[in-house]
Amino acid sequence: MLRYALKRLISLALSLAVASVVIFAVIEVAPGDPASFMLGVNAQPETLAALRAELGLDVSRPQRYLNWVSGMLAGDFGTSYTYRTPVAQMVADRLWVSLPLALYALTLSTLIAFPVGIYAAARRGKPGDLAVMGATQLGIAVPNFWFAMMLVLIFAINLRWFNAGGFAGWDNGLWAGLHSLTLPAIALALPQAAILARVMRSALLDILGEDFMRTARAKGLSRRQALWRHGVRNALIPVLTIIGLQFSFLLAGSIIIEQVFYLPGLGRLVFQAISARDLIVVESVVMLLVFAVITVNFLVDLAYAAVDPRLRSRT
């Protein structure tokens, strides 16, 4: 198990290194010089040169890459071209919204999907299963911003249980922060839960047809006992894969929901940075997201091995 984890860790480090090169290269080939963009078309060549030196754009590309990577390792992500503030601080502020939101949504989606998926699988073809299949079909088809608007309409405007948007911040306590993230988290979680519930259901149905489920029944386990003791854990592998993918999506892909609820999250930061050609911010956020995705994949790999002993020995 330890060797397996170590191997995964090495592959994680390599992926990060490769990703950093690719991101740097892509940003480099993108047209437009940030300095001339910031100063406008009428800038004096001397001013431009001074700004380029200040931004560290006047050295060779490999040197810039090394500066960028070594800066990141030391926690220095550079200075935003547009806001003239340290990128690290900007990203950290936004991360304190996006990361809790993603975790919140993922927790909700898992809490909904597991029981629903297991319930449907246990009642295959019966009314309960059909209802779940219909509801999840709808959950996948309806875009999450529509859910978001409906939630705002019902719970914020009519019932006044929640604010329609904005983020209270963590300074007013954990509860206030969670409260303001609840509606966005639900809006994000519903479509994800629908997908996850379907994956759980079909994975379990595959397992229910396995020979060892029949063996379990022959030992005297009831249908329900066999499902819980032998079915669920075996069905976890595909479910974990989807959870990993969903987390990555939730972290970066919630820009529309952030827009609807007016949340200061990573998605909006990237969007604004791209519009303003603030490449250093784009670079940093993308690198951060890559780091998050690769780390999540690493955790999912560890979870696979925890679930399935065959992966542990096959190092």
Next chain:
Amino acid sequence: MSLLEIHNLSLSIHGAPVLDHVSLSIDPGQIVAVTGESGSGKSMTALAVMQLLPAGTVATGSVRLDGHAVLNSPEDEMCRLRGAAVGMVFQEPMTALNPVKTIGDQVMETILIHKAMPRDAARTRAQEVLTRVGLPPDRFPLSRYPHELSGGQRQRVVIAMAIALRPRLLIADEPTTALDVTTQAQILDLLKGLVTEYGMGLLMITHDLAVVADMADRIVVMQKGRVVETGATDHLLRHMQHPYTRMLFQASGHRVALPAPPAPAPLLEVRNVVRDYRLPRTRLFEKPVHHRAVDHVSFTLNRSERLGLVGESGCGKSTLTRAILGLEEVQRGQILLDGQPVFTGHKPNLAVRRKMQVVFQDPFGSFNPRHRVARLITEPFHLLEAPPTGSERQHRIAEMLTAVGLSPDDAGKYIHEFSGGQRQRIAIARALMIRPELILFDEAVSALDVSVRAQILDLLAELCAAYDLTYLFISHDLSVVRTITDRVMVMQSGKIVEQGETERVFADPQHPYTQTLIQAVPKLPEIGQGAA
């Protein structure tokens, strides 16, 4: 009173009749074998006793287990009986165990689910039964996972789970069909021993009469959901009444007459072939370890000769087959067909490849279900530089289908319209299509019922006479190899340990491994032959 009493049991699944007035009984300490071909209803009979029938089954009649009426009895009552009063062992040991739980947990579960004893005692009992089935905890700790065990060892774990609570009745559904002959002999011994030791009744389901001939007290022969003949083993084998029983008996010992092979002229030459697989490294900088699947194998297959290759699973016969077909490159040695190498450089030699065809084991998985038969059997044409077209092609299709005993009209059908035996005929037609010089039969009759197998063997004998076939027949089934080959090679851990004329090797095996193999093959007693 009998331990198990099945009386006039009839079953239908969604209206389709499966069992028709089946009656049989088992006494404590008695072994009753139910035999018949696939679709005869023997497994359904077993599942009816367990009440683990598929959804939509309607049952009438009565099944009494130790005095309890089990048919249509409530589910929670059945849960109390299953595992405690009656245990069951299944056919596929490779998939019968949960891959993510240890063998100890799985054996203990039988005990704990019935709340028979506290956890500590259950652990001790699990160790005892695992020891009893031949997996002592000092060599096979309870913390082992199924994937760390071989097929035979897994079947022992399944048996341990089934007997952990000393049930009065044990049901074994084809318990050895998926195992090698030597492992099969050990598992049968174990089951026999358990019956005597615990005084259990054993209901043994098998398609192979020979397996139960020297083990069962009674034999029940089933055909199409009905019991056609039943009796004490000795008596039944001596005085078979029903034609179906006789047919089964004859088919399982079926012999064919092959035309005499001509003077030896080498076709396939395998010289000193070595195939290594690199094993995953266990430490980062150690030298990679290799597993030698084929170890300096040399042999010659003459034109128009029928050569057999036997050995247990994992002995390297599949690897050797793939190497001959040019599907895998070998590390050392040479494989020549008609003097030309099957591998040139690092690529298979197409000129040689088109002289070989292969027939695989699984008649269900080896065809594309969306193509018609005509397209399926003409697939080898793509190996030819100028494949026949138009009427010549139609003629070839018709000729081949007729040759394998099908009708030319079958060319327009899809594969799902055919039975297993017919599919294997189609596979043979596909192999013969381009008149290859060499055919490889890889367990080609192993998945078939005995009567169908007998027909396919007859077909092969006919085709040998008509088309002058040269083939390599790879099988773990020694009785088939004995009748369908002129010469045989015995393979053990990558090496050919014995080769020679088939009759000579079977009658007078020289190598100890060959002797063990032949010893382990279940034999039908001679007595039946006279009556049949």
